[in-house]
Amino acid sequence: MAAALSLSACSSESGGPSSAKTEIETKANPKLYRNFYEIFTGSFADSNGDGQGDLNGVTAHLDYLNTGDPKSTKDLKVQGLWMTPIFASPSYHGYDVTDYQAINPKLGTMADFDKLIAQAKKRKIAVILDLVLNHTSSEHPWFKKALAGDKKYLSYYNWSDSPKKGYSLASNGKYYESEFDKGMPDLDLSNPDVKAEIKKITKFWLDKGAAGFRLDAVAYYYNNSETKTENFTNWLVSTVHEQNPDAYVVGEDWSDSVVIAEMSRKSDINSLFNFPMSFNNSAGALQNALLMQDGSSFARMTAEWDKNLHKANPAAIDAPFLANHDMNRAVNFTYNLEKSKMAAQTYLLLPGNPFIYYGEELGISGSGIDQNKRLPLPWGINNPANTKESVAVPGATESVTTIGGTVEEQEANPNSLLNWYKKVLRIKLRYPEIAQSRISKVDVDNSSISALNYGKKYTIISNFDSKASISLKLTSQMKQKIAERLSVTGAYITLDEKKLTLPPYSTVILD
Ligand code: CA
Numbered sequence: 001m002a003a004a005l006s007l008s009a010c011s012s013e014s015g016g017p018s019s020a021k022t023e024i025e026t027k028a029n030p031k032l033y034r035n036f037y038e039i040f041t042g043s044f045a046d047s048n049g050d051g052q053g054d055l056n057g058v059t060a061h062l063d064y065l066n067t068g069d070p071k072s073t074k075d076l077k078v079q080g081l082w083m084t085p086i087f088a089s090p091s092y093h094g095y096d097v098t099d100y101q102a103i104n105p106k107l108g109t110m111a112d113f114d115k116l117i118a119q120a121k122k123r124k125i126a127v128i129l130d131l132v133l134n135h136t137s138s139e140h141p142w143f144k145k146a147l148a149g150d151k152k153y154l155s156y157y158n159w160s161d162s163p164k165k166g167y168s169l170a171s172n173g174k175y176y177e178s179e180f181d182k183g184m185p186d187l188d189l190s191n192p193d194v195k196a197e198i199k200k201i202t203k204f205w206l207d208k209g210a211a212g213f214r215l216d217a218v219a220y221y222y223n224n225s226e227t228k229t230e231n232f233t234n235w236l237v238s239t240v241h242e243q244n245p246d247a248y249v250v251g252e253d254w255s256d257s258v259v260i261a262e263m264s265r266k267s268d269i270n271s272l273f274n275f276p277m278s279f280n281n282s283a284g285a286l287q288n289a290l291l292m293q294d295g296s297s298f299a300r301m302t303a304e305w306d307k308n309l310h311k312a313n314p315a316a317i318d319a320p321f322l323a324n325h326d327m328n329r330a331v332n333f334t335y336n337l338e339k340s341k342m343a344a345q346t347y348l349l350l351p352g353n354p355f356i357y358y359g360e361e362l363g364i365s366g367s368g369i370d371q372n373k374r375l376p377l378p379w380g381i382n383n384p385a386n387t388k389e390s391v392a393v394p395g396a397t398e399s400v401t402t403i404g405g406t407v408e409e410q411e412a413n414p415n416s417l418l419n420w421y422k423k424v425l426r427i428k429l430r431y432p433e434i435a436q437s438r439i440s441k442v443d444v445d446n447s448s449i450s451a452l453n454y455g456k457k458y459t460i461i462s463n464f465d466s467k468a469s470i471s472l473k474l475t476s477q478m479k480q481k482i483a484e485r486l487s488v489t490g491a492y493i494t495l496d497e498k499k500l501t502l503p504p505y506s507t508v509i510l511d
Helices: 055-060 110-122 141-147 192-207 226-243 257-267 285-292 295-312 337-348 370-374 407-412 417-430
Strands: 036-039 080-083 099-103 126-131 167-169 175-177 212-215 248-251 355-357 439-441 449-454 458-463 470-473 482-487 494-496 499-502 506-510
Touching: 055 110, 099 110, 099 192, 110 126, 126 192, 126 248, 192 212, 192 226, 212 226, 226 248, 226 257, 257 295, 285 295, 285 337, 295 439, 295 449, 337 417, 337 458, 407 417, 417 482, 458 499, 499 506
Parallel strands: 036 080, 036 355, 080 126, 126 212, 212 248
Antiparallel strands: 167 175, 439 449, 449 458, 458 506, 470 499, 482 506, 494 499
């Protein structure tokens, strides 16, 4: 994995207030702005009591994500769903595929998938599928045929006659590239036959109603060439967009901000996850803002990143997130309810498509081995398809804990983290410009304060101090009227004669 992650490494320009002249217009497809939710498919919800989360379990709980009724107060109002791999695979996680056009029988059937898509469409939830193309499973028929000496399939993979770093010994006496694991042979993505297979796979799922793809391990497509990786990603993205111009493609390029911006420029991909801002990065902007109570640096770094990303690719949609299935849970960084709420309102109100990792909205914990980061969602005993006791993640050494109880308990508690996520996501939907605007920092004479202008429409100001209330005078660069208040402690945000008073951990939207 890449080291030296930094949000500001892209440019030495200051993040000062930008004039209209330097403002970068977004050229993104406006249909692709959505608030997303990531599900670890095998752990989310078990529909038939076999201890395994499944597609019907997801379908049974779609109302939790979005009922489809704009007036409903019970859902999270997310509009996009990323499911970790659902294709045939021998592992519990599915990141080693044996058949790209079959549903993993542990998760259900193709008919279950069709039902899920139909129900999601009713609720206007776009479902994107996890596409693992860097490697297949060593159990994939392609690899088995290669081992049996079939020349066509031998050329699907990368071989060496002698031992090499990242290569494993095969039964044919040769070594095959297997950067992640010996059970995951790397595909030769330059092979036209492999590309033809990929084209067939993406078309198959788009025709079945998938709204796009999450690309796994983009940084590993070619281990020794960023250029080849960028070119292949560009081919893949344009192939998908030829098949459906409104398909959404988001990539996992777990790299620093320079590499991510360059990948965005070269590949034309809709989104790349904002790893430098995530909680797994010790120099991350949000983690630092919470730890040091430094809102000013947060505003500077996020505005710089927004500018650099869109300079590289004006059609890019940023994809901020706190943590995913490969990372310690967000609450293992924030620890308490107040800080978790502050983290939520900060990243959910950034431009672009935020990705909530299932259970983050409950403050579910989990760290260390991967299985602990993928624990079952505690629905509570009266929820349909209850999974609290039934889903088992093989090998997990931690059990499920949250800050505030099960879904059922948090739904009933107006102060719960779950209800805070609902509140913030509703605000985000009321002001679509928040997702689509370019941001610029507004200078404020207090390091705890983050002040950002969203295009010409809104100013969002946050107080990162965990204890102190801060008053500041609104300047002419800021909007002047309070549109929304988010105060974690419940203390009131006031505006009196241009003097704005922000209690600890509070955010105000001015228009
Ligand atoms: Ca099941």
